[in-house]
Amino acid sequence: MKQSILASRPGDLTVAWAQQVVDRHDADTAVSNVDVVAVDVGTTTRVCVAVEHDGPDSLPSRWFVKLPSLAWRAKTITALPQLLHTEVRFYNELAQSVPLNKPICLAAQSRFGWGATLVLADVAEFDGIASAASDTLTFEQAVLVVEQLAHCHARFWNSVNNDPNYRWLAGPVRVLEDFLGTVLAVPLMKRGLRQAGTLIPPVLHASAVQYARHRRSAMRFLSDAPQTLVHHDCHPGNLFWNKDRSKVGFLDWQLVRVGEGVSDVAYFLSTALSPEMRRLHEAELLAKYAQALADNGVAGVDNDLLMQRYRVHLVYAFEAMIVTLAVGGMMNLDCNLELIRRTAAAVEDLDAFSAVRIKALGGRSF
Incomplete structure (x- = not known):
């Protein structure tokens, strides 16, 4: 023993x-x-x-x-x-x-x-090199990450829900986590918005609080898609590289779960790229993700639908960074603030809150 x-x-x-x-x-x-x-x-x-x-x-x-x-x-x-x-x-x-x-x-x-x-x-x-949470990745590095994510997502595509080996990923612990996230959503969102100050454009405040109030319905909408194994915390600080940064590895699997694959891509692109780089390349990077899924056996990926789903999943990346700030002590403060700046820019650029349909509001957007 x-x-x-x-x-x-x-x-x-x-x-x-x-x-x-x-x-x-x-x-x-x-x-x-x-x-x-x-x-x-x-x-x-x-x-x-x-x-x-x-x-x-x-x-x-x-x-x-x-x-x-x-x-x-x-x-x-x-x-x-x-x-x-x-x-x-x-x-x-x-x-x-x-x-x-x-x-x-x-x-x-x-x-x-x-x-x-x-x-x-x-x-x-x-000889591995760990990234910092606020590192800004290049386009070439982003390609490596999204292609690796696609390879992993394809491996588990539409199979995790029916396999008893993975059932625990959506078991009681995950249900409890989602419950706590819903119960604490509004006070943490309000506290985080206050602490972030001018980093959050005023136009996002009301929508962010409204999203928090209807988080349970929002989560149902975000999960209404083909399911796979997702990392769920894919920011730069959870990556490591070889010396010439031609190969990437993934750290910190404590949030691993069953979810929609493009959620990892949305979380990654909104945290790892500068807003300028993301705006320039996000459509191309999503196309590369879709192609990598196809190359790994996932048929019928619609690029337009993929972009729509990418857009809605940006709200979780934003929420995660705001909640991290509100709780405190979970991430280096300067890194946290930089990731808030990046995710807020992504949510504003793509009007992500308006893309999340909330059944509790009769299907209306925020």
């Missing part, structure tokens, strides 16, 4: 703890020292540790450890929907079937009532 690797704070990451992780890979390897190199507290507590051991070079010596957040607000928001538990389950059950570059998982464990711990190889160990 494997020993527990559960930890709750950086001080728990001792030599004895690291030895338990190493024993899962090579029982003949001994750990001699563990140094905490860096700690970053957000939606989770992210700890970079240097581990000295006498094992083979294939066993990483720099680890990236995710623990429950030490920030009380972030911990309160993420604890009930069990976001870190979800990511642990993703790495234990789904990661190998997802055709995207991901960090090497060294250990992942969760226990209800006891927390969760995820141990990944630091991407820098293999």
Whole structure:
């Protein structure tokens, strides 16, 4: 029986703890020292540790450890929907079937009532370069990301709902998360709008609050489409690259779920590109996404409909960044404000709120 690797704070990451992780890979390897190199507290507590051991070079010596957040607000928001538990389950059950570059998982464990711990190889160990949340990607990088997303979405296209292996993605935890999102939508939206100040064009304020008031109906509309496996948090800070930035990988799977594939594209383009770059290239990038879906076996993608669905999904990207600001402590403030600026520009440019039909309002737009 494997020993527990559960930890709750950086001080728990001792030599004895690291030895338990190493024993899962090579029982003949001994750990001699563990140094905490860096700690970053957000939606989770992210700890970079240097581990000295006498094992083979294939066993990483720099680890990236995710623990429950030490920030009380972030911990309160993420604890009930069990976001870190979800990511642990993703790495234990789904990661190998997802055709995207991901960090090497060294250990992942969760226990209800006891927390969760995820141990990944630091991407820098293999010459990877992690992005910052506010990084601005080039057109060429954006092409790589949307094509990789299409490859992943095609793999699970219209199959996740009927496969018992993926049923948990839409199970009670996700239902609870959606419920909390709906209950808190209006106060968090109002608080976030106040805090964002002049970053949000005044023309968006009333529509944003109206959307929050009818969020449950809005979510039903946003999910009324072919379903696949989606990352659901695809901003620049959740990407990593090889040295020449010709290959991309995806981090932070704690929001993974069943949803519409183009939602990932909308979230990505509205957060990762400057408004000027997005305006210039978003139609072309959506066409490349559609072509990549077709190349991977998804037939009948209508480009005009894809653009319409892209437009409506921009509202969630905007909401996510506003809520992040309202809760506080979940993302570097400067990065958060920059992503609010970008997503607000996208929502305004494409009049996204007007594109969301709300059944509670008799089918009328905002």
